[in-house]
Amino acid sequence: MRVVRVRYAPSPTGTLHIGGARTALFNYLFARHEGGHFILRVEDTDQSRQIEGSEAAMMRGLKSLGIVWDEGPDQDGGYGPYRQSERLHRHQAMADRLLAEHKAYRCFCTPEQLEQDRAQRQAQGLPPRYSGRCRGLTEDDVRARAGERSVVRFKAPMEGDTVVHDLIRGDVRFDNRIFDDFVIMKPDYTPVYNFAVVVDDHDMGITHVIRGEEHLPNTPKQIFIYEALGFEVPAFAHLPMILAPDRSKLSKRHGATSVEEYRDQGILLGALANYLLLLGWSSPDGREILTIDEAAQEFTLERVQHTAAIYDQKKLEWMSHEYMIALPVEQVADAVRSFISYSTETGPEFLAVVGLSRERAFTLVQLAEQMRFFYEAPESYEAKGVAKHFGPGAVERLEALAERLAHQDDWSHDALLAAYDQLSEELGVKRAELIHPTRLAVTGRTVGPGLFELVELVGREASVERLRQAAERIRAGLV
RNA sequence: GACCCCAUGGUCUAGAGGCCUAGGACAUCACCCUUUCAAGGUGGUAACCCGGGUUCGAAUCCCGGUGGGGUCACCA
DSSP states (O other): OOOOEEEEOOOSSSSOBHHHHHHHHHHHHHHHHHTOEEEEOBOOOOGGGOOTTHHHHHHHHHHHTTOOOSBBTTBOOSSOOOBGGGGHHHHHHHHHHHHHTTSEEEEOOOHHHHHHHHHHHHHTTOOOOOOOTTTTOOHHHHHHTTTSOOEEEEOOOSSSEEEEEETTTEEEEEEGGGOOOOEEEOTTSOBOHHHHHHHHHHHTTOOEEEEEGGGGGGHHHHHHHHHHHTOOOOEEEEEOOEEOTTSSBOOGGGSOOBHHHHHHHTOOHHHHHHHHHTSSBOOTTOOOSOOHHHHHHHOOGGGBOSSOEEOOHHHHHHHHHHHHHHSOHHHHHHHHGGGOOSOOSSSSOHHHHHHHHGGGOSSHHHHHHHHGGGTSOOSSOOHHHHHHHSSTTHHHHHHHHHHHHHTOOOOSHHHHHHHHHHHHHHHTOOTHHHHHHHHHHHHSSSOOSOHHHHHHHHOHHHHHHHHHHHHHHHHTTOO
């Protein structure tokens, strides 16, 4: 049995889109499961559409999700080059061959002519197909017009059926009469996608073409080419699409669509990969939290869904939170660093702060924000909290608290709890009436970690200082 | 419009003729816990698109309809 070889072949026109990421991921998972090779090929034939730095961005995106390729532009595996533009001689050689064998022909029709044809057919209610005007040109005709602008068209079959054996959907049958003689080489004698992809996939020994569903209608054309060239046809598998919540194609107006944007939102990328692999696939035992490696163990195309999936930001964030609390704290700490805009040089130990704060953060952006007060005293207090906890008697309670804590030697969680209990008894107020004003004074917020854990970490000096500060501000009418 | 794909709660899905009184997860609601929030615990609301067949029996098979999506480039 031949070793499995699959590829992800993005066009370098931007950053890694989550649809592309999912396709890459499924290819990768399949390769790993089958003990095969995963290849990265850059489809950069159309120079005009390229975006500078895009190839590097794609690679970064894939790596950040934990997808590694066995062969690619930066990783030779003996099947290179891995940039389509560098394979031009192969495309041209194959086009030459098709021309020589009369399986393709020169077409001199101008774009204007074609546009006219199209309009005419449309007026007659016919589907827009190439007329075949140049199909009958003799070799003398072609020689005579040698200098003219021309493209190469493939002679599509005019009868019969073509069946795509799709590993996910089963056999899909197409009536060959719906295909016209499509262009395979542009006027500058560079290939069009449907042609280049076949030559490259063949040359690279690709055994399984796993790609988005949008490619399914093009597959018969590619099969024509495989057959015309005498190449073995690979197996195909067309993945369901990922749709926006309104069932339309995912686009910028739906918010984040690229891996980069999710990273900037502070979504943990391990979680993103995990979420993505669940879009259209499920593990046999129903587990939802699993790493790429774990998924690769069980990944089969048979378990891939046929239906388009609508992506759900809520579930993604939930998953990010799951990773947030499950990952080693050091890892979360490393990840959150780039989101922090305040100094953490002085103040409580970073890892401890991360450990305490991560429990209620869904993204790294949130985490960074929730960690802020450990390093910076609040400058203002949440209005809702002021109304609730800084009312009559609050100043006295805050001052009493400051006074008591200033002399509190045992600064452990339990000792602090005992101190609050004692003071609440002395003052004849409920413990909560001490706790909430403290939280607000120390953090500026009404929500956060358990008070005693938090105060323990903030430390005595800073805590007392913030209690006094709050009392003063209230007296001065500043809050 | 033509061709192709698809159809289980709001969302992701399990389900390959009887195991389904349709299971899990997210979201949502209620309650519990409690020092707030989050987490956690318990419970609840909520789905087999419709119509015909096939079969003793259909979410599962077939046909039709409807709906959604995709493709129809000298883009990839």
